[in-house]
Amino acid sequence: MQNTHINNVLKAYSTVSVAASVIQGSGLGPACYIVAASDLHVSHTGNVIIKFADDTYLIVPVTDSATCQDELDRVRQWAADNNLQLNLKKSKELLIMSRGRRRKTVIVPPSCPGVDRVTSVMALGIQLNDRLTVTDHISGLLSSCAHQMYALRVLRAHGLSTTSLQDVYHATVMSKMLYCLPGWSGLCSATDIARLDAFVRRSKKLGYCHPETPTVA
16 A cells, blocks of 8 residues: 655555565565564475575585475475565575595586576675685675775865774774674685785775774784
């Protein structure tokens, strides 16, 4: 239902039928999805489903790779039962292979029909690749932070004080760098940490970051 009021006078009135159980972008959407997804479970014991807000992740170990199609069909049926639709174009498959020192023949399981197999996925704001490293995440993070530095230069050009500029830096750039840090810091290599610290040192040199800000490490 949509109403338009001007000076407390009804100007327009319309009704629209809703054909979905969860309205995208609504305030009740996340809560409705949590209720709807409460009965979404795996079909096979060895597999795991992780649900967060409206994101769903299915984890299947290599020993149960033959059950992937069954699990996908289970999710598709659950969606149909809840007046939803599984969007295969937005569904991605990430195959994480062991890369030890010993080289041995690995039989790669077939991909799920209709689902693209990718080398990295964005999981809750973290770019996770098939090597279980965060190098891709760090590259994307630094690129995004570099773009935000342009906004800081504009603010400085318009006369923003150094103290206020540093406050904006910590509220935007630094908070973006540290977002979900416990989730990916353990996968950082020494090179990844050095890249982050180099960015912070450059920010201090330019006057955007407070000189006493500790290193990322």
